[in-house]
Amino acid sequence: xxNIERAVRVAADAAVEYRRLTNxxxxxxxxxxxxxxxxxxxxxxRARNDRPIExxxxxxxxxxxRERLYLDARINVDRPxxxxxxxxxxxxxxxxxxxxxxxxxxxxxxxxxxxQVWGRETHKHLWTVEDNNSWAYTPDAIxxxxxxxxxxxxxxxxxxxxxxxxVRIFLGEEYVWNDPPLADFGVPGGTTMWEVP
Amino acid sequence: xNCDDISSVLAAMASAYRWQCRTVPxxxxxxxxxxxxxxxxxxxxxxxxxxxxSAAIVxxxxxxxxxxxxxxxxxxxxxxxxxxxxxxxxxxGLSELDDRVFVQADLSxxxxxxxxxxxxxxxxxxxxxxxxxxxxxxxxxxxEVEDYLRSRPQMGLIRKSPPVTxxxxxxxRPSMTVETPSGEEVLVQAGxxxxxxxxxxxxxxxxGLAARADIPMAHRLTVLGGKVNSWxxxxxxxxxxxxxxxxxxxxxxxxxxxxxxxxxxxxxxxxANIHLPLWG
Numbered sequence: 141x142x143n144i145e146r147a148v149r150v151a152a153d154a155a156v157e158y159r160r161l162t163n164x165x166x167x168x169x170x171x172x173x174x175x176x177x178x179x180x181x182x183x184x185x186r187a188r189n190d191r192p193i194e195x196x197x198x199x200x201x202x203x204x205x206r207e208r209l210y211l212d213a214r215i216n217v218d219r220p221x222x223x224x225x226x227x228x229x230x231x232x233x234x235x236x237x238x239x240x241x242x243x244x245x246x247x248x249x250x251x252x253x254x255x256q257v258w259g260r261e262t263h264k265h266l267w268t269v270e271d272n273n274s275w276a277y278t279p280d281a282i283x284x285x286x287x288x289x290x291x292x293x294x295x296x297x298x299x300x301x302x303x304x305x306x307v308r309i310f311l312g313e314e315y316v317w318n319d320p321p322l323a324d325f326g327v328p329g330g331t332t333m334w335e336v337p
Numbered sequence: 338x339n340c341d342d343i344s345s346v347l348a349a350m351a352s353a354y355r356w357q358c359r360t361v362p363x364x365x366x367x368x369x370x371x372x373x374x375x376x377x378x379x380x381x382x383x384x385x386x387x388x389x390x391s392a393a394i395v396x397x398x399x400x401x402x403x404x405x406x407x408x409x410x411x412x413x414x415x416x417x418x419x420x421x422x423x424x425x426x427x428x429x430g431l432s433e434l435d436d437r438v439f440v441q442a443d444l445s446x447x448x449x450x451x452x453x454x455x456x457x458x459x460x461x462x463x464x465x466x467x468x469x470x471x472x473x474x475x476x477x478x479x480x481e482v483e484d485y486l487r488s489r490p491q492m493g494l495i496r497k498s499p500p501v502t503x504x505x506x507x508x509x510r511p512s513m514t515v516e517t518p519s520g521e522e523v524l525v526q527a528g529x530x531x532x533x534x535x536x537x538x539x540x541x542x543x544x545g546l547a548a549r550a551d552i553p554m555a556h557r558l559t560v561l562g563g564k565v566n567s568w569x570x571x572x573x574x575x576x577x578x579x580x581x582x583x584x585x586x587x588x589x590x591x592x593x594x595x596x597x598x599x600x601x602x603x604x605x606x607x608x609a610n611i612h613l614p615l616w617g
Contacts, residue, residue, distance in 0.1 A: 273379040
């Protein structure tokens with residue numbers, strides 16, 4: 141019990157020290173042109189029973205503000221049509237409370253505070269200090285088939301590059317696209333994570 | 338004030354936050370249930386559900402809660418995390434299998450069970466506020482022992498908190514296993530001074546089970562923090578019945594035990610000038 145009390149105390153102390161993104165910093169980061177200048181490398185997140193859950197790529201984004209900024213791509217192996225593409229600020233290891241500045245959700249659900257609803261429809265989340273990621277809109281420049289599941293499988297490279305372009309990220313000479321290793325995991329819905337115990 | 342004053346809010350709640358069920362593409366055996374709840378970042382809390390052969394409804398989060406906590410930086414091998422996770426599951430009456438949190442209930446009680454699952458998932462997600470970077474946590478005794486042993490080139494593979502399957506399928510998780518220079522795998526359990534009773538109980542239970550599974554005595558080592566005389570001699574002797582016992586303060590003896598051939602006569606590894614009473 142003392143260990144848990146200590147963990148709570150440490151977490152409380154750390155929370156006080158975290159740097160948090162402000163609205164003006166987020167705006168500045170979005171408006172400036174940024175660069176990705178390295179290959180997109182995918183990793184696999186596994187459950188404790190070693191089953192794959194998702195494939196993920198986290199690519200650093202160079203920016204003039206010298207902030208820790210990443211383009212984070214997540215594709216659930218059970219639902220490859222419901223991928224997520226995130227412009228993330230901050231790194232907890234450097235005492236920054238991460239902020240999801242923009243998040244593109246492919247064919248996913250969401251409800252805006254004003255009642256606008258997306259049901260398995262593509263939308264993109266905004267971010268502010270006050271509302272976090274509560275508000276979204278429908279982006280118009282993301283190439284995809286809106287059907288669930290899509291008749292034509294997603295072109296992940298096209299989605300990645302369209303999202304990067306929307307958030308003002310240039311792709312430099314060292315940028316290399318690699319396809320996510322979804323073919324390694326068989327059919328969608330084929331993992332135990334999808335099974336209801 | 339009456340309810341009509343907030344009728345528009347209630348109507349919006351009923352519309353935007355109602356429970357819904359949808360089929361799942363390519364999976365005729367399960368349905369997806371949206372709960373009207375959202376995680377803190379606006380993503381919806383959804384359940385996967387099926388009805389089993391005994392007409393019970395079984396619903397799961399598909400591993401989302403655990404995945405989100407790992408994303409938040411939680412070390413799932415950390416015993417503090419494990420304790421909090423398990424206690425939260427217990428409080429909400431939820432079960433877990435391979436990272437998937439689930440409930441099972443008769444259809445007549447299904448609404449209550451699913452609602453409890455959705456509420457419990459949000460409570461589990463709140464554990465994220467306790468996730469701090471490793472450098473903020475300070476090193477535990479197990480971390481310290483592991484770091485030190487890793488720094489010794491003579492040592493082979495060191496595995497942190499590995500599951501060790503005993504006979505009859507029973508699984509124990511010592512703090513680490515260490516491959517000695519002679520190629521033997523020694524189970525090491527660290528016992529810190531911050532919670533002596535818990536440390537003693539855990540080490541004694543772990544190695545008691547290992548002994549009953551015929552894991553050789555020379556492959557069982559308890560490492561205790563603090564000074565030798567700060568531990569009750571009776572506890573140290575009891576641990577000595579099920580494992581060798583070293584003290585981090587006298588780590589040279591621990592290293593000698595692990596790195597040199599032969600096993601000491603006395604299972605309690607203390608310097609000759611320290612006397613440990615037989616009882617007390």
